[in-house]
Amino acid sequence: MAPIGEPLAPAYVSEPSQRGTIGLLTSCISTLLLCIWSAIHMNVFPGNPRSSRRCFSKIMWAIVALVVPEVLLIRAIWQLETARNLRNKRNAFLSDRDGPSSTSNGSITETSVVSTAQTTKARRTRWGSTMDFSQ
Numbered sequence: 001m002a003p004i005g006e007p008l009a010p011a012y013v014s015e016p017s018q019r020g021t022i023g024l025l026t027s028c029i030s031t032l033l034l035c036i037w038s039a040i041h042m043n044v045f046p047g048n049p050r051s052s053r054r055c056f057s058k059i060m061w062a063i064v065a066l067v068v069p070e071v072l073l074i075r076a077i078w079q080l081e082t083a084r085n086l087r088n089k090r091n092a093f094l095s096d097r098d099g100p101s102s103t104s105n106g107s108i109t110e111t112s113v114v115s116t117a118q119t120t121k122a123r124r125t126r127w128g129s130t131m132d133f134s135q
Contacts, residue, residue: 040072085133 012021040061045054065072 032066033062036062040065 015023037058040058042054042058043060061092062074
């Protein structure tokens with residue numbers, strides 16, 4: 001509320017003389033939509049879907065983000081946890097498959113060197129939380 005004796009701020013201001021209500025709303029809404037659009041990173045679709053399907057899916061997620069942005073945050077956290085679990089299972093599988101390469105006291109035995117040399121080509125690097133496709 002304005003102080004007593006002061007005029008109230010207008011609810012609507014026209015465009016030509018100064019920055020008006022419509023200009024403020026369109027710039028805010030367009031900025032919000034562009035931020036949402038660039039923040040959404042869609043999953044890779046199985047097969048080779050049409051680009052219209054991918055675009056429609058992204059539009060639907062953008063509408064969800066506009067109305068209920070918490071859903072995207074919860075979905076991102078869930079995907080992060082799923083990725084971490086997958087990484088841990090893969091690393092455990094590689095450890096079980098390759099077996100130990102040293103004795104309990106830390107010294108490397110001759111058999112472990114031979115087995116390590118044989119499995120080096122087949123062994124994949126362990127996944128970490130900072131892995132990317134350039135490695």
